[in-house]
Amino acid sequence: MRTWMLNDNFIEKNILSFLGMFSNLRKENIDRTFMSSINPAVKFVSTLLVILSVSLSKSIYYVAIVSGFLLVSALSLDKRSLKKVAIIIAIAFLFASFIMIPSLFILKVSNAVVMILKITVSVLCVNILIYSTPTNQMTKSLKALFLPDILILIIETALKHIVIVGDMSVNMMYALKKRTIGARKKKEHALWGILGVLFIKSTIMSDNMHDAMRCRGFNGDYKSLPSLKLGEADLVYILFVLIIIFTGMVL
Amino acid sequence: MPLEFFSQCGTDDFMHIPDNYLSPSTCAVLGAFMLPVWRWGTRKIKKEFSTKNVSLIGVFASFSFLLMMFNLPLPGGTTGHAVGATLIAVLIGPSAACLSLSVALLIQALFFGDGGLISFGVNAFNMAFIMPFAGYFIYVFLKSFYSSERWDRISLFLSAYISLNIGALLAAVEFGIQPILFKSLSGVPVYSPYPLSIAVPAMMVPHLLIAGFVEAVVTVGVYNFIKKTSPRLIRDISGIKLKPVYAMMTAMIILSPIGLLASGTAWGEWSNSEIQKLVGYIPSGMSNGLNYNSFLSGYTVPFIMSDTLGYMLSAAAGVMVIFVIFKVLERAFNAHMDA
16 A cells, blocks of 8 residues: 555645635734734735736836835734745745756746746735735735625625634544544545535525515625725825835836 | 646646746737727626625635645545536536636636736636637526436536536647747747647646536535535526537637648547658557548548538538437437436
8 A cells, every 4th residue: 555545644734725725714803903904995006007017027126125115014014924025035045946947957048036026025915915905805905906895795704604614624624534543545535425414514504695685675686895094094095106116117 | 846746736737827938919819809898898797786796706715715725535645626617607607607716716826827818808808708608508408408317417517528528628728729829920829839739738738637526526516515515506497598519619610711721630630641750650550550531531522622621511511410320319218317
């Protein structure tokens, strides 16, 4: 029997990745910092514009200026989030290097260094947004992109069910881990069972939710109202982002 | 750290294209293609009794998301993920699967930074549109040949395998066209620098050898479990019309002369001199070995002067050959089952 069939590391790995996912999704209250105090819709649109301007720029100096701005922004995150963002950036940097460095030797003429920087900067930009915005506010900020309300409702429904269905799957994986004694052939077959049960439970939950919506007289009209009030911090942030984008146009 | 990092890279991680690997214009074009698809989907939700679809798509977006998170053990101690596009399309229908997968991908990009924000349209096109629709219709097409439990599983396995590889091929082509389309004044590629000759094999080899099988095994495994434990949840596809598939095939045959616009030979169809140019030398086995001339060499039919017509006839002949092969397989399979 091959060794990979014997170890149950994948169950442990699944549990860990699910628990990590919960901690990301269950952040409703974030420590008050400069970045978290900025209106989520402003942050969301700014993130898109900064990534776009980095993507369009061909100047390494501009990418360096943006990374400086983002590093300062990242420093205003709380300590725990900062640590997580640092790990993600290190992984993104390694991954981009793994993909791009060979191009230096294969193609002789390459933009590997600029590409690695650009990719790392865009990952940093998105992660500052993610770690400074509570989950419920993030969905509302999508309204800034003129997303239909019904889609925002679907996204919110999906987020809530990810936590519920994810909880179920973690419990099933714990049960699988506790009840597995000794070596077992084709252990991954238990995963089909878990995923199959999740599908069946999802179908039941979808029907129950539909019934509940009908009972409450829901007719499909849903209004998502993001906060459009802008404070001093928002104005300062918008000013910096505008300077950054303008610099991108000049360089 | 690096070893741990690479062992944790899932097999579908390369399909979640992050920002800046592709040009914003590529992302905009494919995003613009997805806009009417989403618009049509949300209109359909509003038009039909909305709460049913809201709950269905919302809940199955969470299922799709979790399915993409499940790690599966692979030989060598690594783990891989499945996308599950064909599975979800077969279970809840391709349109609902398209919207559910789009929402799942948006959540991955927006809350987990998995796949870029600007490149979201590209990822949605590859994984939420092409994959579920391709997987679903290939499954319906294959299943129409023979109705047995075993053929059902084989059809599902093949459709999941093929649809994942179609998605991967699209991603590879999107990477590969970057250095052709986007270069600086000095000729240096601005985005992904690898041409098609590198991007396609780099993407396709792991997907053809590993990720495709992971996707197919997960799809068949979960489908079998649901079919055994809760058969009423399996959608009846016997009444599905294949006309759109045949229409698509016809369109592809008609559009095949577009290949004439491409310069150079198709990937993998290199002559010895081209191989020498690409690799630097001709492998000895190839220089003295088998010299294979295809049935319709150069995709032109000898007695037809027009290249365009020749291309179309070659494509039609190719489809016919595949059709005949499936018919022969079907007969052999029937004979085997009867015996």
